[in-house]
Amino acid sequence: MHTHSSQFFVASTICYILIFRPKPEKKKPRFAIMVHGGAYNIPDEIKDEAELGCRKAAYKGYVILNAGGSAMDAVEHAVNELENNPVFDAGFGSVLTRDEQVEMDAIIMNGDDLSCGSVACVTSVKHPISLARKVMEETQHTLIVGKGADAFSKEMGMPQVTVDDLVTDIARAEFEKFKGYGSVVDNVFNTNVVQHGHDTVGCVAIDEAGNIVAGTSTGGITNKLPGRVGDSPIIGSGCYSDKSIGGISTTGHGESIVKVVLAKSILDYMKITEGTQFSPADCIRDNLDTMEEKVGGCGGVICITKNGECIRDYNTPRMCYAEISQSMPTETEIVNKSGKIVTMFSNESKSGYGRKVNSWNVHDFDSKI
Numbered sequence: 001m002h003t004h005s006s007q008f009f010v011a012s013t014i015c016y017i018l019i020f021r022p023k024p025e026k027k028k029p030r031f032a033i034m035v036h037g038g039a040y041n042i043p044d045e046i047k048d049e050a051e052l053g054c055r056k057a058a059y060k061g062y063v064i065l066n067a068g069g070s071a072m073d074a075v076e077h078a079v080n081e082l083e084n085n086p087v088f089d090a091g092f093g094s095v096l097t098r099d100e101q102v103e104m105d106a107i108i109m110n111g112d113d114l115s116c117g118s119v120a121c122v123t124s125v126k127h128p129i130s131l132a133r134k135v136m137e138e139t140q141h142t143l144i145v146g147k148g149a150d151a152f153s154k155e156m157g158m159p160q161v162t163v164d165d166l167v168t169d170i171a172r173a174e175f176e177k178f179k180g181y182g183s184v185v186d187n188v189f190n191t192n193v194v195q196h197g198h199d200t201v202g203c204v205a206i207d208e209a210g211n212i213v214a215g216t217s218t219g220g221i222t223n224k225l226p227g228r229v230g231d232s233p234i235i236g237s238g239c240y241s242d243k244s245i246g247g248i249s250t251t252g253h254g255e256s257i258v259k260v261v262l263a264k265s266i267l268d269y270m271k272i273t274e275g276t277q278f279s280p281a282d283c284i285r286d287n288l289d290t291m292e293e294k295v296g297g298c299g300g301v302i303c304i305t306k307n308g309e310c311i312r313d314y315n316t317p318r319m320c321y322a323e324i325s326q327s328m329p330t331e332t333e334i335v336n337k338s339g340k341i342v343t344m345f346s347n348e349s350k351s352g353y354g355r356k357v358n359s360w361n362v363h364d365f366d367s368k369i
Contacts, residue, residue, distance in 0.1 A: 038199025094219025230254020252299020
């Protein structure tokens with residue numbers, strides 16, 4: 001009888017605890033977005049405009065994430081914003097090949113299931129990143145190039161454009177300038193030659209569900225050989241994403257990035273060093289150093305880890321970037337001077353184009369752009 005009473009008491013106590021114990025506070029989801037506008041010797045006369053362009057692109061993606069949207073939509077729309085900006089070498093702002101045509105490349109990758117889509121040497125659309133997404137979602141392929149990519153864009157009903165729609169007067173002047181260089185790629189990225197927009201743009205985002213998406217887009221290199229493809233549309237080089245590790249978009253000397261498979265190499269390094277004193281930032285720096293030592297290449301990286309940590313690094317003279325990461329939740333809405341609700345969260349926002357970080361908080365972020 002005593003045994004039954006003890007068992008009843010224990011069972012009653014457990015039931016009471018399960019029913020009435022305080023429920024653990026549910027952690028609010030975290031999200032973050034990073035964009036870059038290239039890593040090269042960015043001229044003084046465009047550095048502020050380039051930084052502002054990155055801010056606008058990051059904010060465009062942030063609005064989607066803040067509303068509960070997907071990392072996929074955030075990356076595509078942020079890169080679209082960069083492709084619309086003539087200060088960057090992607091979409092409108094692309095540069096001329098040796099035969100005075102435009103050839104654009106792009107890639108997008110879903111860290112949830114490792115699906116990806118990319119295009120290379122496409123000539124007829126303003127938003128190559130959107131065409132790359134179509135490849136991923138509407139075909140069984142991962143890469144479509146040249147005339148096939150142009151034909152696919154028409155099949156998908158995407159607006160068609162011409163060379164004149166994509167190339168600026170600055171790009172034409174740069175073409176004339178670089179016609180005299182024997183090794184265009186080396187002179188653009190691996191020296192201190194000052195140029196306007198000779199690099200990729202890219203974005204990485206993590207959404208509330210924890211998925212990570214990465215994307216990269218480029219308008220090529222001035223005076224390059226027709227048909228030349230660098231790292232941008234190559235999976236593992238131009239970008240890579242695996243939500244169990246992180247997402248990366250690279251930028252810089254394409255041939256060097258391809259040789260070391262930069263994006264995938266960094267994530268592999270992050271995976272095998274997880275739990276050690278070797279941080280994700282160390283992994284990025286080590287791989288950039290390896291690329292420079294082994295193949296003489298320069299470039300930059302943006303990365304968001306599976307925990308939402310935002311990291312950037314580069315070994316070029318400058319890199320243009322912006323990031324917004326969710327920080328401590330607040331109880332009240334934040335409103336800017338015009339009365340517009342900016343966000344329900346306080347956020348860490350950073351941007352810059354050199355070693356010195358320019359930062360501003362969410363209270364003036366919206367007004368600055």
